Amino acid sequence: MDKNCHSQLLSKVGPAKQTAPAATALNEPLQRRLEINYRRNQKQDHTQLLDEAGQAFSYDECRDSYWNPEAFSLLYGTPLWDQASDSQKMVLNQLYWVAYYSQIISAEIATIFFNQTSAAALYAHDGFRSICDMLDLESSQERAHISAFRAVAEQTEQALLGKRLFSYPMRGPFTETMIFADTNQLKRWWKQLQLQAFGLISACNSFLACQYFTVRGLRTLNGKLVQHQLSRYYQTHSDQENAPIPSKISFYHFMDESFHFNSSTLLSHEVIQCLPKPTGFEALVANLGIRGCQQDHRQFSVAVNGIFWHDPALYPKVYQLLRSHLFDMDDADAKEMIRVCFTQESEGVYRCYQTHREATAAYQAYLEPLADIWPSNRQMSMMAATSVETYLATQRRALARFLRVKEAL
Numbered sequence: 001m002d003k004n005c006h007s008q009l010l011s012k013v014g015p016a017k018q019t020a021p022a023a024t025a026l027n028e029p030l031q032r033r034l035e036i037n038y039r040r041n042q043k044q045d046h047t048q049l050l051d052e053a054g055q056a057f058s059y060d061e062c063r064d065s066y067w068n069p070e071a072f073s074l075l076y077g078t079p080l081w082d083q084a085s086d087s088q089k090m091v092l093n094q095l096y097w098v099a100y101y102s103q104i105i106s107a108e109i110a111t112i113f114f115n116q117t118s119a120a121a122l123y124a125h126d127g128f129r130s131i132c133d134m135l136d137l138e139s140s141q142e143r144a145h146i147s148a149f150r151a152v153a154e155q156t157e158q159a160l161l162g163k164r165l166f167s168y169p170m171r172g173p174f175t176e177t178m179i180f181a182d183t184n185q186l187k188r189w190w191k192q193l194q195l196q197a198f199g200l201i202s203a204c205n206s207f208l209a210c211q212y213f214t215v216r217g218l219r220t221l222n223g224k225l226v227q228h229q230l231s232r233y234y235q236t237h238s239d240q241e242n243a244p245i246p247s248k249i250s251f252y253h254f255m256d257e258s259f260h261f262n263s264s265t266l267l268s269h270e271v272i273q274c275l276p277k278p279t280g281f282e283a284l285v286a287n288l289g290i291r292g293c294q295q296d297h298r299q300f301s302v303a304v305n306g307i308f309w310h311d312p313a314l315y316p317k318v319y320q321l322l323r324s325h326l327f328d329m330d331d332a333d334a335k336e337m338i339r340v341c342f343t344q345e346s347e348g349v350y351r352c353y354q355t356h357r358e359a360t361a362a363y364q365a366y367l368e369p370l371a372d373i374w375p376s377n378r379q380m381s382m383m384a385a386t387s388v389e390t391y392l393a394t395q396r397r398a399l400a401r402f403l404r405v406k407e408a409l
């Protein structure tokens with residue numbers, strides 16, 4: 001971009017504000033509601049219970065039970081599920097837990113970083129201390145969540161397969177948040193750069209710091225839709241004391257997250273209104289953030305209902321699982337199973353599509369009261385364009401590629 005063009009763009013959108021405006025103040029009722037959310041979360045904090053649960057987890061003690069409601073099993077409602085034996089169904093149910101929370105770990109590592117950069121910007125305002133304290137508590141809760149998820153995921157995969165399948169070694173906040181995405185080296189590098197730039201700008205810009213919670217709210221909303229159902233396994237268990245530990249972790253986590261969702265909503269819907277109207281630049285960055293979230297969530301996964309992974313990125317994992325002693329398939333059977341599960345209509349495909357539609361509608365409702373949102377974000381047009389037909393067409397193209405590469409090996 002030449003110098004002239006650059007200054008024209010700046011005069012159009014205006015620069016990011018670097019300092020907190022002096023006039024900003026929270027009104028009394030909002031201040032009170034923020035305090036209440038923070039105090040209640042402090043009082044009900046599940047950190048200790050989660051730490052104890054993670055430490056006490058032993059796969060052997062939980063191996064003979066489901067950990068989620070049956071419908072939340074890996075590839076539920078597909079031909080693999082229909083043909084699986086009872087013990088294989090149990091493994092698919094347990095691996096759903098592992099896969100699901102492996103994704104949550106990645107999202108929460110990023111959340112910890114952006115909670116901190118946002119708190120840095122918001123602390124520049126008088127009267128915002130309790131918001132920052134609330135975010136500190138949430139970050140420390142996320143660390144406890146991550147520890148508990150990792151303890152279960154790693155031990156389970158070791159016990160079942162002797163190696164990792166969906167889990168991964170500890171990572172930093174700038175890696176691609178979606179662990180199975182439609183990506184490549186260049187896209188990953190670009191994403192990392194965007195995350196680093198957003199962290200840098202939002203740490204000294206209170207509008208963008210606050211606006212981060214719109215994106216966090218959308219992501220948590222997606223989590224809430226599924227985790228509410230996962231937590232019901234424990235809530236409705238006839239013997240809660242002896243319920244499998246992973247189901248307890250799902251419940252404790254859901255309890256903490258409901259406060260996180262409240263704070264996202266208070267910050268992105270109400271605190272933001274106490275700040276001056278955004279400049280063109282700030283509105284642009286805000287919308288790009290929402291667009292990024294939409295892009296991440298534009299497809300659904302048939303393997304893990306409620307996680308918006310790009311299924312072709314999962315084929316190698318599913319292939320490994322089918323070839324393992326757990327399913328004991330030969331090469332041809334494993335490939336055929338992948339074909340029928342991912343490229344044909346099934347109850348599983350429709351269930352996962354339905355979850356995606358519910359998420360799209362919930363995101364639209366979440367954005368409804370907000371100002372300065374692009375129509376394509378307000379309507380969640382990328383997500384809304386997804387259908388069973390587009391899903392199957394993507395899978396058929398990708399499967400042909402996957403099989404060609406496998407043949408060539």
Ligand SMILES: [Fe+2]
Binds near residue numbers: 108141253257
């Ligand atoms: Fe969490």
Ligand SMILES: [Fe+2]
Binds near residue numbers: 142257260
């Ligand atoms: Fe959270």
